[in-house]
Amino acid sequence: MIEIRFHGRGGQGAVVASELLAQAAFLDGKQPQSFPFFGVERRGAPVTAYCRVDDRPVGLRTSITAPDAVVVLDPGLLATEPVADGLKPNGILLVNSPRPPQALIAPAGVRRASVDATRIALAHNLGTPMLPIVNTAVLGALARATGVVSLEGLTRAVGQFVPARPEENRLAARDGYLGVTVLPGDASAPAPPPRARPPPLVLPEGPIASVSSETLHTAAWRTFTPVIHLDRCTKCNFCWKFCPDDAIEFDAKGYPQIRLAYCKGCGICAAECPPKTIEMVAEA
Amino acid sequence: MTAKVLSGNYAQSYAALLARAQVVSAYPITPQTSIVEKIADFVASGELHAQYVKVESEHSALQVVISAAALGARTYTATSSQGLLLMHELLHWASGMRAPIVMGVINRAVAPPWNIGADHTDTMSQRDTGWIQFYAESNQEVLDTVLQAYRLAEHPDVRLPAMVTEDAFYLSHTVEPVDVPDPAVVDRFLPPREPHAVLVPGEATRLGSFTGPEHYVDFRHQIGEAMARVPKVLETVETEFERAVGRSHGGALPTYRIDDADAVLITMGTSTTTARSVVDELRASGRRVGLAKLRLFRPFPDEELRRLARGVDRIGVVDRSYTFGPMGPAATEVSAALYTARHRPEVTSFLAGIGGRDVTPGEVRRMFETLLSGAPATVHWEDLEDEGVTRIHG
Structure with a gap:
C-alpha cells in the first residue's frame, strides 16, 4: 500500500487532486481510497487530503500519519504547517515551488522533489494569477516521482473527471511529469530544526471556549495581500461591508485600512470595490 | 410560608x-x-x-x-x-x-x-x-x-x-x-x-x-x-x-419501604403516588413490596440504583413511553446499570399510562403480583385489549 498526504489551502484543489489520483489509480487497476480533512471550509484555510493506493481493498479508515509521499501545493505552508511529519525514511516530499529541491528542508533520508506547478498552470491558463489551479501539474509530477500511477492512467482520469479545460489539464499533467526534479535521499542530511509547534490549547477552567476572538490570527492563510490605492478611494465603505471577517477598519480621515492580522486574502474587497482601487499583491 | x-x-x-x-x-x-x-x-x-x-x-x-x-x-x-x-x-x-x-x-x-x-x-x-x-x-x-x-x-x-x-x-x-x-x-x-x-x-x-x-x-x-x-x-x-x-424530596432516587422487600417497583412522575398507596395496601396484607422513584433521570443515578438493588431479587420498571428495543427506556437504563452489579435482580418492564391513560391501583397491584409470582422477566404492555406480554428471556 502506498499512502500519500496532500497539503494545500481551501480553493487550491488539494481535495480534487487526491480524488483524481484515486480515480487514476483505479483506472490502473488498483484499489484506491481518498478523503479530505478540513475545519470550517474557507478559502485559504489549510486543507489536508489523504490518498491510499493498494492492490487490495484498503482496510483502514484513518488519517495518514506515516506517508510514503507528501505533496505540498502551496510552498507557503512549509513555514506554517508540519507537512513532513511522519514521512517514511526514503519517502518523498514533493513541493510546488519554482526553487530547486536542494532548497527544501526534509528529514534525513527523505527524497526531496519540486515542480513549478504554478508556472505550468498559468502557462495552460488554469485558474488565475491569484488562484492558479495547480493540482493536475502536481499530480503529473507525483506520477513521475513515485510511480504510484501511470501517466496514461492520470491522463485518462483527467479526461473523464475534470470537467473544465480537460485538454489544458492533460497538458499540465504531462508538463508536471516532465518538469519534476527529484533528489536522492541523503541519509546524512541534518535533521530539520524542530518546528515551533503552537502550544497546546489550555482549555479554560470550566467548560467553555471563552477565548478572545482577537487571539485568532488568520493572516497565515493569506497568499495575496490587498493593497488599497487611497488616491482613488471614494470612501464608499463597500470593502468594509463585504469583508467576511471584519478585517477592515477606518483611519481618522475615514479611509479604509486592512487589519492584516485577520485578513485571509480572499480578495472579495478587491472584487467589490466600485472604482477598483484595491489590488491583490502576491506575497513573497 | x-x-x-x-x-x-x-x-x-x-x-x-x-x-x-x-x-x-x-x-x-x-x-x-x-x-x-x-x-x-x-x-x-x-x-x-x-x-x-x-x-x-x-x-x-x-x-x-x-x-x-x-x-x-x-x-x-x-x-x-x-x-x-x-x-x-x-x-x-x-x-x-x-x-x-x-x-x-x-x-x-x-x-x-x-x-x-x-x-x-x-x-x-x-x-x-x-x-x-x-x-x-x-x-x-x-x-x-x-x-x-x-x-x-x-x-x-x-x-x-x-x-x-x-x-x-x-x-x-x-x-x-x-x-x-x-x-x-x-x-x-x-x-x-x-x-x-x-x-x-x-x-x-x-x-x-x-x-x-x-x-x-x-x-x-x-x-x-x-x-x-x-x-x-x-x-x-x-x-x-x-x-x-424545611422540606426534602429524597435526592435522585428516593425509596419507600424497600427494606426486606421481595419486589420493588420503580416509577417516574405521578404514577409514583398511586404506587405508594398500593405498597401500603400490600404491606398491610403482609406482602413485602417497596417502591423507588426515578426523580432524576439524567444523569442516571446508577450508583444509587445498585445500592438499592443489593437486597432485592425482582425489580419492575414502569415506563410512560416506549423505545424500540426490548423494553421501556427507563427499564433499559435500569437493566444496563444493574448488569454489572454483583447482585443482579430480574428486571421486568411495564409500559403503562401511555398517551394519557390512567395508571390505576389495580394495574399497579397486578404489576406487583407479576413480580412476586416469580414469572420470568418480560415486557408488559398494560392497557392493551389482548394479553400484551412479550417474553424477553426465560
Whole structure:
C-alpha cells in the first residue's frame, strides 16, 4: 500500500487532486481510497487530503500519519504547517515551488522533489494569477516521482473527471511529469530544526471556549495581500461591508485600512470595490 | 410560608418568580401552557423584574434564553411535547454552552395521532442532549425542584441546563395545596447567579466556536464529568433546601419501604403516588413490596440504583413511553446499570399510562403480583385489549 498526504489551502484543489489520483489509480487497476480533512471550509484555510493506493481493498479508515509521499501545493505552508511529519525514511516530499529541491528542508533520508506547478498552470491558463489551479501539474509530477500511477492512467482520469479545460489539464499533467526534479535521499542530511509547534490549547477552567476572538490570527492563510490605492478611494465603505471577517477598519480621515492580522486574502474587497482601487499583491 | 391551591403549571410560574428569573422567553401558542401566562402576569404587575420575550417558535424561545444565559442572566422558559421536539437542536446548544437554564416541561404524548395526555416520549427523546432531567410527582415537588434546579444548574461543579418535568393533566392541570416559601427564605437558599465565562459587551469573546477533533472530545468529557457530579451536588442542595425551607424530596432516587422487600417497583412522575398507596395496601396484607422513584433521570443515578438493588431479587420498571428495543427506556437504563452489579435482580418492564391513560391501583397491584409470582422477566404492555406480554428471556 502506498499512502500519500496532500497539503494545500481551501480553493487550491488539494481535495480534487487526491480524488483524481484515486480515480487514476483505479483506472490502473488498483484499489484506491481518498478523503479530505478540513475545519470550517474557507478559502485559504489549510486543507489536508489523504490518498491510499493498494492492490487490495484498503482496510483502514484513518488519517495518514506515516506517508510514503507528501505533496505540498502551496510552498507557503512549509513555514506554517508540519507537512513532513511522519514521512517514511526514503519517502518523498514533493513541493510546488519554482526553487530547486536542494532548497527544501526534509528529514534525513527523505527524497526531496519540486515542480513549478504554478508556472505550468498559468502557462495552460488554469485558474488565475491569484488562484492558479495547480493540482493536475502536481499530480503529473507525483506520477513521475513515485510511480504510484501511470501517466496514461492520470491522463485518462483527467479526461473523464475534470470537467473544465480537460485538454489544458492533460497538458499540465504531462508538463508536471516532465518538469519534476527529484533528489536522492541523503541519509546524512541534518535533521530539520524542530518546528515551533503552537502550544497546546489550555482549555479554560470550566467548560467553555471563552477565548478572545482577537487571539485568532488568520493572516497565515493569506497568499495575496490587498493593497488599497487611497488616491482613488471614494470612501464608499463597500470593502468594509463585504469583508467576511471584519478585517477592515477606518483611519481618522475615514479611509479604509486592512487589519492584516485577520485578513485571509480572499480578495472579495478587491472584487467589490466600485472604482477598483484595491489590488491583490502576491506575497513573497 | 403561604399555602396556596395551585396547578402544577402555576407551581412552575411561582418558582420562576421566587427564583427571580431575569429573562423569560415564551412561544405563546399551542403547545404552550398557562405557565408562561402566569409569569407574564407577574411581569406586568411588577412582581417579577424580568425581561419577557415573546418569540415565533420554541426554537427561538430556547435561543433567547441561551443568549441571555451567555450574558450571565438567570433564565426560565417552558414548553411541552412538539414544542420540546422543535427545540432539539438548541437543547444541545444549551448544554454545550454550559448555560444553566431551567425549563419547565409538561410531559405530553407526541403526535401523530394528536394527543395531549401525559406521556414521557417527549422528554425521553431528549435523553442525550446534556440536560439534567427531573420528573416530579406533585405540585409541591414541581415548585421545590425548580428552585433546587437553579442551584444545581448554576453550581460551579455542574453548569448545565436542567428541565423539571411534570405529567400533563395529572399535575399540569391538577390543583392541590402547595406551600409557597417566603421570598426572603428563597433568596437565602438561592442567591443571584454568579456568572462564569460569560460574554461581556465591549470585549471580543467567543463561546462555542469551532473546535477540531483535537479538543472537541475534551469538551464532551467535561460535560460528562459535570453530569457525574450532579447526584453528589444534588445531595448538598437538598440538605440546604431542607435547612432553609424545611422540606426534602429524597435526592435522585428516593425509596419507600424497600427494606426486606421481595419486589420493588420503580416509577417516574405521578404514577409514583398511586404506587405508594398500593405498597401500603400490600404491606398491610403482609406482602413485602417497596417502591423507588426515578426523580432524576439524567444523569442516571446508577450508583444509587445498585445500592438499592443489593437486597432485592425482582425489580419492575414502569415506563410512560416506549423505545424500540426490548423494553421501556427507563427499564433499559435500569437493566444496563444493574448488569454489572454483583447482585443482579430480574428486571421486568411495564409500559403503562401511555398517551394519557390512567395508571390505576389495580394495574399497579397486578404489576406487583407479576413480580412476586416469580414469572420470568418480560415486557408488559398494560392497557392493551389482548394479553400484551412479550417474553424477553426465560
